[in-house]
Amino acid sequence: MNEFLVNLKINNIPVSVKEGTTILDAAKILNFKIPTLCNHPDLTVAGNCRVCVVEVEGSRLLSASCATPVSEGMEVYTNSEKVRTARKHVIELLLSEHNADCTKCFKNGHCELQDLASEYRIGDHVFIDMVKDRSKLADMSSPSIAKDDSKCIRCQRCVRTCEELQSVSALAVINKGDHQKISTFMNKPMDDVVCTNCGQCINRCPTGALTERTYLEEVWNAINNPSKHVVVQTAPAVRIGLGEDLGYKPGERVTGKMVAALKHIGFDSVLDTDFTADLTIMEEGTELLTRLKKALVEGEKVALPMMTSCSPGWIKFQEHMFPDLLNNLSTCKSPQQMFGALAKTYYARKKGIDPKNMVSVSIMPCTAKKFECNRPEMRDSGYQDVDYVLTTRELAMMVKQAGIDFMKLDDEHYDSIMGEGTGAAVIFGATGGVMEAALRTAYEIVTGREVPFKNLNIMPVRGFEGIKEAKVLINDVKPEWKFLEGVELSVAIAHGLHNANELMKAVREGKVVYHFIEVMGCPGGCLGGGGQPIPTSPEIRQKRASAIYAEDEGLPLRKSHLNPEVALIYKEFLGEPLGHKSHDLLHTHYKVRKRY
Amino acid sequence: MENKVLKRVDYIFQESSVVEVIELITKTFKKTPDDIILDVIDSGLRGRGGAGFPTGLKWRFAKNEDSPVKYVICNADEGEPGTFKDREILETVASKVLAGMCICGHSIGAKEGFIYLRGEYNYLLPHLSKVTDDFNNQLKTKNIDFTVYIKSGSGAYICGEESALFESMEGKRGEPRNKPPYPTISGYNAKPTVINNVETLVYAYMICKMGVEKFKELGTKDSRGSKVFSVSGDTPNAGIFELELGMPLKDFVQDFGDGDTKAVQVGGASGHCVPRKHFNETIIGFEGIPTGGSMMIFNSSRSMYNVLHDYLEFFTEESCGQCTPCRVGCQQLLKGIEAVKKGERKPQYLDELKKLSATMKVAAKCGLGQSVANPFNSIIDNFREEIIY
Ligand SMILES: Cc1cc2nc3c(=O)[nH]c(=O)nc-3n(C[C@H](O)[C@H](O)[C@H](O)COP(=O)(O)O)c2cc1C
Ligand code: SF4
Ligand code: SF4
Ligand code: SF4
Ligand code: SF4
Ligand code: FES
Numbered sequence: 001m002n003e004f005l006v007n008l009k010i011n012n013i014p015v016s017v018k019e020g021t022t023i024l025d026a027a028k029i030l031n032f033k034i035p036t037l038c039n040h041p042d043l044t045v046a047g048n049c050r051v052c053v054v055e056v057e058g059s060r061l062l063s064a065s066c067a068t069p070v071s072e073g074m075e076v077y078t079n080s081e082k083v084r085t086a087r088k089h090v091i092e093l094l095l096s097e098h099n100a101d102c103t104k105c106f107k108n109g110h111c112e113l114q115d116l117a118s119e120y121r122i123g124d125h126v127f128i129d130m131v132k133d134r135s136k137l138a139d140m141s142s143p144s145i146a147k148d149d150s151k152c153i154r155c156q157r158c159v160r161t162c163e164e165l166q167s168v169s170a171l172a173v174i175n176k177g178d179h180q181k182i183s184t185f186m187n188k189p190m191d192d193v194v195c196t197n198c199g200q201c202i203n204r205c206p207t208g209a210l211t212e213r214t215y216l217e218e219v220w221n222a223i224n225n226p227s228k229h230v231v232v233q234t235a236p237a238v239r240i241g242l243g244e245d246l247g248y249k250p251g252e253r254v255t256g257k258m259v260a261a262l263k264h265i266g267f268d269s270v271l272d273t274d275f276t277a278d279l280t281i282m283e284e285g286t287e288l289l290t291r292l293k294k295a296l297v298e299g300e301k302v303a304l305p306m307m308t309s310c311s312p313g314w315i316k317f318q319e320h321m322f323p324d325l326l327n328n329l330s331t332c333k334s335p336q337q338m339f340g341a342l343a344k345t346y347y348a349r350k351k352g353i354d355p356k357n358m359v360s361v362s363i364m365p366c367t368a369k370k371f372e373c374n375r376p377e378m379r380d381s382g383y384q385d386v387d388y389v390l391t392t393r394e395l396a397m398m399v400k401q402a403g404i405d406f407m408k409l410d411d412e413h414y415d416s417i418m419g420e421g422t423g424a425a426v427i428f429g430a431t432g433g434v435m436e437a438a439l440r441t442a443y444e445i446v447t448g449r450e451v452p453f454k455n456l457n458i459m460p461v462r463g464f465e466g467i468k469e470a471k472v473l474i475n476d477v478k479p480e481w482k483f484l485e486g487v488e489l490s491v492a493i494a495h496g497l498h499n500a501n502e503l504m505k506a507v508r509e510g511k512v513v514y515h516f517i518e519v520m521g522c523p524g525g526c527l528g529g530g531g532q533p534i535p536t537s538p539e540i541r542q543k544r545a546s547a548i549y550a551e552d553e554g555l556p557l558r559k560s561h562l563n564p565e566v567a568l569i570y571k572e573f574l575g576e577p578l579g580h581k582s583h584d585l586l587h588t589h590y591k592v593r594k595r596y
Numbered sequence: 597m598e599n600k601v602l603k604r605v606d607y608i609f610q611e612s613s614v615v616e617v618i619e620l621i622t623k624t625f626k627k628t629p630d631d632i633i634l635d636v637i638d639s640g641l642r643g644r645g646g647a648g649f650p651t652g653l654k655w656r657f658a659k660n661e662d663s664p665v666k667y668v669i670c671n672a673d674e675g676e677p678g679t680f681k682d683r684e685i686l687e688t689v690a691s692k693v694l695a696g697m698c699i700c701g702h703s704i705g706a707k708e709g710f711i712y713l714r715g716e717y718n719y720l721l722p723h724l725s726k727v728t729d730d731f732n733n734q735l736k737t738k739n740i741d742f743t744v745y746i747k748s749g750s751g752a753y754i755c756g757e758e759s760a761l762f763e764s765m766e767g768k769r770g771e772p773r774n775k776p777p778y779p780t781i782s783g784y785n786a787k788p789t790v791i792n793n794v795e796t797l798v799y800a801y802m803i804c805k806m807g808v809e810k811f812k813e814l815g816t817k818d819s820r821g822s823k824v825f826s827v828s829g830d831t832p833n834a835g836i837f838e839l840e841l842g843m844p845l846k847d848f849v850q851d852f853g854d855g856d857t858k859a860v861q862v863g864g865a866s867g868h869c870v871p872r873k874h875f876n877e878t879i880i881g882f883e884g885i886p887t888g889g890s891m892m893i894f895n896s897s898r899s900m901y902n903v904l905h906d907y908l909e910f911f912t913e914e915s916c917g918q919c920t921p922c923r924v925g926c927q928q929l930l931k932g933i934e935a936v937k938k939g940e941r942k943p944q945y946l947d948e949l950k951k952l953s954a955t956m957k958v959a960a961k962c963g964l965g966q967s968v969a970n971p972f973n974s975i976i977d978n979f980r981e982e983i984i985y
């Protein structure tokens with residue numbers, strides 16, 4: 001394949017790379033680091049920040065290395081006088097319009113602009129300070145997303161994220177010249193537009209312009225209030241992400257240390273969202289079988305394909321974009337909200353605590369859950385079911401604030417009750433995981449046998465392909481499921497709202513027929529959630545996924561219906577899946593939202 | 597250097613009916629596309645939109661692309677301050693513009709052409725649409741598979757930049773793209789596209805009409821032919837004039853100045869300011885100072901600080917805002933000269949600003965940001981006292 005190789009020299013060192021490679025990537029091969037700001041591995045090339053410019057022999061202009069493909073015989077200099085001057089100018093210019101109050105900034109210590117400024121020792125500014133209006137307050141209207149334009153460097157990563165990965169386009173560039181900025185439709189506040197609160201833009205914003213709304217102080221206050229009983233739940237994907245913000249490489253599992261840290265921090269009870277993930281499988285699996293029975297036996301018109309409802313960003317997307325398909329959504333609440341409703345009822349009763357003295361906190365890989373816990377529908381316990389949602393990143397901050405040497409902690413176990421989870425629940429954190437967990441249980445309920453995949457690993461539903469499809473033949477069923485004999489169950493999985501959008505268009509137009517669809521709002525599923533450690537990239541998400549599946553394989557129980565606490569709660573409290581109590585506490589409804 | 601003097605020319609504005617241009621088109625099409633392109637290359641015609649790229653080469657690049665769909669676009673965005681010649685051409689000899697597009701289309705293998713008309717020129721639409729419909733219909737009767745459409749521009753200066761123009765035509769925000777790829781490989785709708793200025797297309801037509809040799813009689817080795825100039829400022833003869841390329845600026849000032857000319861801004865806001873002391877040795881053409889056609893004349897009553905300030909205000913507003921050197925650089929240059937004028941910064945700060953403009957010239961993403969250094973440096977260098985005091 002020699003004819004596709006291009007030979008060039010970077011800083012006088014020869015290198016051969018595939019045709020179409022950018023100068024930036026070619027330099028990486030030689031371990032020359034070129035600074036970047038607008039470039040991101042998940043997004044199309046923008047070439048607008050100009051911090052990555054390099055000198056190409058024979059060219060009057062400098063070239064943006066992120067946007068320029070190599071060519072034969074090219075001679076590139078990544079650090080010449082001309083390059084250094086231009087690069088410093090670019091950083092100085094950005095800082096001259098930047099409200100650089102780093103010490104007060106949420107991104108302090110995690111900011112790409114700050115890193116560059118310190119790498120290049122940009123001291124006293126040469127240029128005139130042009131920060132427009134320091135007193136202008138950030139947009140704090142959304143319970144999930146804080147948007148502070150005074151920290152924005154106009155790299156447009158957020159705009160590309162929202163459009164390319166999420167097909168939402170809540171953010172756009174408006175105006176030109178000195179008035180150019182990132183805005184919403186009609187400049188409306190973030191809580192009044194189509195934003196799904198997915199937080200993907202936050203994950204890719206290099207500065208403090210887009211961050212999560214933080215509730216750290218509220219949670220610390222609750223912990224320090226002796227009259228409050230503070231319970232905390234941790235979502236599946238937190239345990240494989242948290243380490244990245246506390247000194248570990250991507251893909252390290254830190255479940256036991258995380259539990260230990262939460263206990264040190266002072267939560268009264270450290271519990272696991274995995275418990276309600278398993279419960280979700282019981283409820284949602286039963287709901288699917290019920291819908292199929294109605295359709296196949298009673299010939300009733302029910303909404304199929306049924307679609308998962310664990311991802312609140314996806315739910316809001318559907319409410320805005322496909323309101324005609326809301327009946328297809330499972331009525332199950334997300335595991336977080338099932339947990340919240342049970343914490344202030346079942347848990348409170350068993351522990352003898354007055355729910356009004358409880359504070360329910362959840363640690364989520366997700367920013368949309370901050371919005372979700374504030375939905376008016378989510379008060380079935382008689383109180384707000386989940387009081388505060390912290391991201392994985394915020395938990396890492398808590399750990400640091402508490403002065404805990406995380407790496408030295410001994411592993412600890414979740415408390416009981418509602419602290420038990422199976423491997424099936426852990427894989428909720430990866431795209432395809434809910435589907436895999438549901439199949440493991442539903443197939444077994446219907447046929448009495450394990451799913452016909454080696455070691456329970458349903459490989460066709462795993463991986464990062466945008467839309468995955470799988471078919472499972474159901475035969476030799478138990479007598480009570482006779483209507484499913486010979487049915488080939490057809491399922492699809494999408495992750496990231498762009499893929500969801502494509503899949504929904506196909507469903508709406510009747511181009512595809514499925515029984516069951518899993519959608520996760522974020523690329524890769526919750527492991528790539530908007531609350532997970534920054535940076536993110538396809539490689540990092542791959543490592544997190546491997547960690548999730550390793551966690552699953554390492555657990556003694558890997559099927560939701562085997563979770564003993566789940567069996568117990570049905571016996572003691574809920575009765576049966578889709579029963580009265582379940583209906584009251586674990587299920588919800590959706591609302592049509594406007595697009596503009 | 598060839599010694600040229602100012603010479604008025606009358607090629608562009610000779611009237612031609614649709615019938616006449618169609619006749620010429622059918623005659624021209626007896627030649628192969630390659631031969632037509634060779635003629636245009638041989639003529640030495642260079643783009644009249646500002647950058648001066650050899651027109652024939654541009655056509656050949658597009659012709660060499662293997663694509664069933666290609667486009668010809670006539671850039672009629674004419675946003676450069678001080679330029680108003682494309683409007684005049686479209687008002688008076690639109691049929692020749694259309695003919696140039698059709699010849700280009702035939703040569704490169706494009707079946708569709710678009711005129712991207714500056715938003716402010718929408719009043720031309722009724723007339724232009726009528727001529728275009730007539731032209732399209734007559735092409736049809738001659739079985740020539742080429743159709744011209746008109747698109748209204750969005751009213752931003754930056755949409756005259758070719759790749760921003762494509763974005764705008766595609767319904768997106770007018771932001772320039774990364775180059776490469778160049779338009780001849782990936783232009784409008786990511787298809788091979790030739791984009792030419794209104795005037796360039798008329799000259800292409802004229803070359804086919806009067807022959808390469810006749811066209812080459814005018815101009816110099818580097819700047820063949822004539823060019824339409826928009827003359828404005830302190831002049832008793834403001835207006836539009838077709839002149840031979842390669843003239844010394846001295847001649848031009850003699851003919852058009854008011855006797856008290858202190859400087860001429862050649863090429864609009866993004867061009868160069870030439871002070872009186874350099875009139876003698878300055879040639880108007882690609883070997884000297886190129887221009888998209890704008891010649892702004894300033895007499896001694898003008899403050900060059902105000903002139904530069906106006907230009908910088910224009911760029912600060914008209915920058916698309918996407919890239920750092922241009923978005924912030926323009927503002928810094930503007931605020932910078934204000935600060936020096938007010939004494940808030942030392943005069944030496946102008947040298948910092950010149951370094952900044954040098955960075956803008958090499959690091960900005962498109963021609964807008966890259967060319968701000970032209971007026972900035974030429975005015976600062978030649979009129980430094982006027983900026984400071
Ligand atoms: C900011 C900017 C504005 C431009 N505006 C125009 C314009 O109004 N008309 C035009 O013909 N070319 C304009 N150009 C040049 C075009 O990008 C392009 O080079 C030209 O249309 C090519 O045609 P030509 O080769 O016939 O000159 C502009 C370039 C820049 C950078
Ligand atoms: S965004 Fe970065 S550079 Fe700006 S204030 Fe925050 S930490 Fe500092
Ligand atoms: S949170 Fe998601 S939907 Fe909202 S603006 Fe950011 S990327 Fe778009
Ligand atoms: S908000 Fe963040 S991602 Fe978006 S343009 Fe500004 S700095 Fe870039
Ligand atoms: S140079 Fe100016 S106009 Fe051109 S892309 Fe950059 S900001 Fe936009
Ligand atoms: S990283 Fe290349 S231009 Fe921004």
